[in-house]
Amino acid sequence: EAGVTQFPSHSVIEKGQTVTLRCDPISGHDNLYWYRRVMGKEIKFLLHFVKESKQDESGMPNNRFLAERTGGTYSTLKVQPAELEDSGVYFCASSQGHTDLTFGAGSRLTVL
Amino acid sequence: GQSLEQPSEVTAVEGAIVQINCTYQTSGFYGLSWYQQHDGGAPTFLSYNALDGLEETGRFSSFLSRSDSYGYLLLQELQMKDSASYFCACILDDKIIFGKGTRLHILP
Numbered sequence: 001e002a003g004v005t006q007f008p009s010h011s012v013i014e015k016g017q018t019v020t021l022r023c024d025p026i027s028g029h030d031n032l033y034w035y036r037r038v039m040g041k042e043i044k045f046l047l048h049f050v051k052e053s054k055q056d057e058s059g060m061p062n063n064r065f066l067a068e069r070t071g072g073t074y075s076t077l078k079v080q081p082a083e084l085e086d087s088g089v090y091f092c093a094s095s096q097g098h099t100d101l102t103f104g105a106g107s108r109l110t111v112l
Numbered sequence: 113g114q115s116l117e118q119p120s121e122v123t124a125v126e127g128a129i130v131q132i133n134c135t136y137q138t139s140g141f142y143g144l145s146w147y148q149q150h151d152g153g154a155p156t157f158l159s160y161n162a163l164d165g166l167e168e169t170g171r172f173s174s175f176l177s178r179s180d181s182y183g184y185l186l187l188q189e190l191q192m193k194d195s196a197s198y199f200c201a202c203i204l205d206d207k208i209i210f211g212k213g214t215r216l217h218i219l220p
Contacts (some may be wrong), residue, residue: 033208042116043155043199043210056206091154098203099145099162103154 002026007093012110018080021107024102025074026093032075033101034067038088046090049075061086082111113139116211123217124190124199132214134200135203142203144183149213150196158185158198160202189220 003022013019025032034046046065049055051072060067064083069075079086089108093101116136124130134144143162147155161167161176161183173186187194197213 035210040212042212043201045207045209046209058207062147093155098208099143099160100157101145101155102149103156105154 004092004094004102006090006104006107008107009088009105010108010110013082014082014112016081017048019082019109020080021077021079021090021109023075023077023092023094023104025092026102026103029094029096031098031101032069032097033093033095034075034077036088037091037106042082043091046077066068066088076109082109084111087111114202114204114209116209117213118198118200118214120212121215121217123219125219126190126192128190129188130187130210130216131216132187132198132200132216134183134185136181136183136200136202137213138181138202138204138209140205141178141181142205144174145201145203145208146172146174146185146208147199147201148171148196155199160203180193187216192218192220194218 007022033047035043045059048055049069053108066078089106093103095101118134138197145160149155159174171188176183195218198212199213201210
């Protein structure tokens, strides 16, 4: 069984540019989460999809962040325009239930 | 607001036992999970408690007291490969939130 796949693994962009991160969950997993980890801090919740619907997006920092999950399969997280404080590792995770998440390897974003 | 508190760092000796505590303040609580993350890696699921009491999975055990809003992860027969960060996570109505993690250092 393929795991959760994230792309790119690392992105370096300048402030003001746009970046789109992609997540392919495990096939059949209805739940898809996005998290961000800044070094030394918590794994911060961003949002939760159930199939193609946003179940909870209370963790999205502001309207520069846009997440989509068209067709209930893969998801994208776009940051536009990127700011310095957006740097961190963005993790995607998927699950069938709620008890155990399978995480992807993460996308490290560096904003210069 | 909703929060989870766990110690930032814990140090233990190889072969020993260590306990990592987690207290939480949340609404719509369903259960508590634990995850392990090695440097540069992805968090991986360790255990889940929905009911009060102890759940054992090999060398790892996890405990929950819903009335005290408290749980812990117990690691026995510590091995060097257990050096990692450990996160407690609360399963809520519509999301799963994580603590800041506990960095476990293991001395030979």
